[in-house]
Amino acid sequence: MEPGKQVRNTENHDLSRRSFLGVWLGLVSLAVGAVLTSPFVRAMFRPLTARDQHSDWVDAGAVADYAAARVPVRRPIDVVQRNGWRASVYIVKVGSTLRALSPVCPHRGCTIAWDDNEGRFLCPCHGGVFAPDGAYESGPPPRSLDVLQTRVVGSRLLVRYQNFRSNVPVRQAIT
Ligand code: FES
Numbered sequence: 001m002e003p004g005k006q007v008r009n010t011e012n013h014d015l016s017r018r019s020f021l022g023v024w025l026g027l028v029s030l031a032v033g034a035v036l037t038s039p040f041v042r043a044m045f046r047p048l049t050a051r052d053q054h055s056d057w058v059d060a061g062a063v064a065d066y067a068a069a070r071v072p073v074r075r076p077i078d079v080v081q082r083n084g085w086r087a088s089v090y091i092v093k094v095g096s097t098l099r100a101l102s103p104v105c106p107h108r109g110c111t112i113a114w115d116d117n118e119g120r121f122l123c124p125c126h127g128g129v130f131a132p133d134g135a136y137e138s139g140p141p142p143r144s145l146d147v148l149q150t151r152v153v154g155s156r157l158l159v160r161y162q163n164f165r166s167n168v169p170v171r172q173a174i175t
Helices: 003-049
Strands: 057-062 073-080 086-094 097-101 113-115 120-122 136-138 147-153 156-160
Touching: 057 073, 057 086, 097 156
Parallel strands: none
Antiparallel strands: 057 156, 073 086, 086 097, 097 147, 113 120, 147 156
16 A cells, blocks of 8 residues: 555544544533433423422311301311421311412411411511401512312312412412
8 A cells, every 4th residue: 555545544544533532422421411400400490390299189178167167277288298397278268168278478488377366367477468368468478378279079178289489479380
């Protein structure tokens, strides 16, 4: 073989080996990047896509239990949340129907409490005040208490427990 031709063949061989290594390194970088960023991407879109056990229908007791209730009744329900706390809801009578209210303040997520003396729901964190039916009255919360879906099956009241995004004026479910 001529010496010039042999040098050109070696250069071509080196070039194709470098191209192959470049493509291979590029693919490896893409794969590593995808693995590293996927938790962040999932976390970013989770509120839009998530659907989990925290939005199930749960038993909130017999309808008859609330027949005589004059004030909102706090009812623990069988939903175990990720943070280990057991969930609860307030059941209130609005006219002749029962309404389930989330006890989570829509401002920053503190747990509101019914105050018998005030006849209002009060938030201990920043002074949010809500009427007995959950309507916003005063303080920093941007909306009324979140109303949970209910339905009656036989003699039982079922509640669809959900979490909602805090500190936004329009309710957005995140579970
Ligand atoms: S968390 Fe309830 S008023 Fe701020």
